[in-house]
Amino acid sequence: MPPLPTPELPGGTPDKVWISDQALAASDAVTLFVERARAVRPDFALTPANGTTVARICRRLDGIPLALELAAVRLRAMSVEQVLERLDDRFRLLAHGNRAAASRQQTLQALIDWSYDLCTAPEQALWQRASVFSGGFELAAAEQVCAGEGIMAEDVLDLVDALVDKSILSVERHSDPRYRMLESIRSTAAAGSPRPGSRPHCGAGTATTSSKSPRRPTATGSASTRSRGRPGCGARTPTCARRWSSA
DSSP states (O other): OOOOOOOOOOSSOTTTOOOOHHHHHTOHHHHHHHHHHHHHOTTOOOOTTTHHHHHHHHHHTTTOHHHHHHHHHGGGTSOHHHHHHGGGGHHHHTOOOOTTSOGGGTOHHHHHHHHHHTSOHHHHHHHHHHTTOTTOEEHHHHHHHSOBTTBOGGGHHHHHHHHHHTTSEEEEOSSSOEEEEOHHHHHHHHTTOSSTTSOOSSOOOEEEEOSSOTTOEEEESOOOSOBTTBTTTTOOOTHHHHHHHTO
């Protein structure tokens, strides 16, 4: 299931931001979170005091339905503020789902592993390499940074399109579309480790820029397109990607 729309957050400091009831009610992500929260806490309700926090949880979790459901279950023993504070370690927080469900629906990490295994080897390699873009990227950036080691530059478009189709990448519509990897997915692959807390399976390359060709990054170091079928190996470090993300 693709990510659900999340409410836009207005500018300002977190303790001064206020989101209207209409904006919250219009968000499918917020609606799902509240429904699942009421299943474990029948008295739970959106209020002016917790509405912004709920919206932030939904955005931090990229509107991923399973992630929202697992976070809502935590309200059985936690407040919404505590859930939000612990999302930096989301894979540990969201690791206790319905044991009667399919394995991929029990934890956030299992869902990402399952999605990764559905991808072809070139799609997996692009997934890993694109994870270095923390602020989104355009197609030209992907062709420069992600090509090589089994991926031709002319194949990057089709691979990006495949990851959009699989809801691994989202598209921000501008004159030149920008692509963004969901943060929950990017944080796993960019860490260079298939599972949070474990050691990387292989060394990550370092993307640098040649002085003779300022638009063509070169990579040094070892990389692998796949290590035990999980995201994490072969991703470039962010040196070059930061330049493209901020362009």
